[in-house]
Amino acid sequence: MEGERKYITCEELKEHNKPGDLWISIQGKVYNVSDWAKEHPGGDTILFNLAGQEVTDAFIAYHPSTAWQYLNKLFTGYYLKDFKVSEVSKDYRRMASEFSRLGLFEKKGHGAMYSILIITTLLHLVVYGVLKSESVLVHLVCGMMLGALWIEGAYIGHDAGHYQIMSSRKCNDIAQILAGNCLTGISIAWWKWTHNAHHIACNSLDYDPDLQHIPVFAVSTKFFNSITSIFYGRELKFDPVARFLISYQHFTYYPVMVVGRVNLFIQTFLLLFSRGNVPHRALNIMGILVFWTWFPLLVSCLPTWSERVMFVLASFTVTALQHIQFTLNHFSGDTYLGPPTSSDWFEKQAAGTLDISCSTRMDWFFGGLQFQLEHHLFPRLPRCQLRTIAPTVKDLCKKHNLPYRSLSFWEANMSTIRTLRTAALQARDLSNPVPKNLVWEALNTHG
Structure with a gap:
């Protein structure tokens, strides 16, 4: 046969x-x-x-x-x-089979329940503080609590997006819309579109959208060649504006993270109102409308414009901690050009990710994503199981001489800043030619 x-x-x-x-x-x-x-x-x-x-x-x-x-x-x-089949792949498949046999993918723990409890409590406190108190300090604290609420909501949306928190796919979809669109104002359709591409092409400069932040950031000097984003279908131009901004990116990194949420709002609207195929477009738009109803209404209940600005900035600043975490996991990892290849799946995930070491008491704060390599290798695994499998993953990396980076939050920040600074200093080198941008061409071609 x-x-x-x-x-x-x-x-x-x-x-x-x-x-x-x-x-x-x-x-x-x-x-x-x-x-x-x-x-x-x-x-x-x-x-x-x-x-x-x-x-x-x-x-x-x-x-x-x-x-x-x-x-x-x-x-x-x-x-x-x-x-x-490589020896690494054989070991990876055996590992996945063993985790499945132990039922780890079904043992979801109580992380989602705790997060929902935290979100509910914070939401009540924020609304009560804004409506019932006249204290500026209380309103500042409420803004900070709203940022913490958005962080926890993003973790719920992320887990539901990977079908981790509930057994039913439909229930997970509902949880995504509520936690993502309605609560944080970020479309789960946009998140899935970019996040799945990121997972499959981890740290590919031209395929991974999570590294494509020209003209604001560049984690590799290869971006200086104006590479084409396969994900967005356009050229990422390294023009004089990009050179200037990237030259100071190690200084602007944290301020940009504070206002980074604005970009997520913009990206959400660009996708939902684009001509492309967007799954559950109407449901996503309805969820966004829920957010843009309750959030401006809540802000408008504050007595003065100065307090409103303070409230929004406080919430954005706290949420920036999560945006920083997302970049720490990958900005200082190894990068490459070209499409992802499944033949070296384990190797690419190990090379492009960085774990954040912390005590079990801080697991709620990182939402399981401090075990970034473990999550990339087993994205369906509930966050409560990631700490359990980490030693096994570390041993497999050691066996095959692959990197297993686990740094403290402080060390990860320093590693990221060093990566940004290295590229920034090279961007300042005026001997490195920069392609003329469209404005320059227009002025010099047509006077």
Whole structure:
């Protein structure tokens, strides 16, 4: 029977990597996901990025065991002839199988319940403080508590987005809309679009949107070549404006983080009102409208404009702690150019991530994301299990001579600032030519 099988080579598989012609291989069996791409719950970006490859490790990372039963209808009848499984991948798959056998993916703990309790308490205190107190100090504290509320809400939205907090997919979807759109004003559709791309192409300069912050930040001098973002479909121009801003990025890093939330609001609106295909667009817009009803109304209840500005800035400043954490996990990690490859899945995740070491008492503050490598390797694993598996992941990295970076919050900040400073100093080198921007060309071409 073995001789009756039809085979294709890895090179032949690579040819099927275009929209309308997307093939992938999982455990040596080749599947046609061209039509399925539009229905894929994780979005079509992931499939476009990994099309034409053997993607077993990525499939294991993102899908429960129940997903395997849906593959047969996509089977092309071909098997992959010449692929090899690395020793790292073999160990990773054994690890995933063991965690599944132990039931770790189903043991969700009480983290979500505690977060919901914190959010509910903070919301009541904020509203009560704004409406019932005339004290400026109380209003300042309320603004800070609102920032903490947004942080916890983002963690709930993140966990629900990875289907970690509830067994039902529909319940997770509802939790995402409530915690993301309604509570924080950031569309879960936008988050899924960018976050899934980030996970699959961790620290790829041209594929990972979480590193593409030109003209404000550049974590690598490779951005100085005006590379093209595959995710956004446009050139990331390193023009004189970008050179100036990046030259001082190690000084502007924290101030930008404070107002970074404004960019998230803008990105949300740009996506939801774009012409592209946005899953559950109407529901996402309704959720955003809920936020932009209660939040301005709450701010308007403050007695003066100075207190309103103070309240908003206080909430943004506290939330900046979370934005900083997100960048600490990756800005000083290893980067690369080009598409992600599933053949070195474990290696790429280890190279591009950085853990934050902290005591168990601070787990609530980091939302489980201090175990960034563990989360990237097993994104469906509930946050309460990440500390449990960390020693096993560390041992596997040591076995295969792969980096396992775990720094304190202070050390991670210093590492990130050093990365930004290194690129900033090189950006100041005037001997490095900068492409002329459109304004310069217009002035010099047309007078």
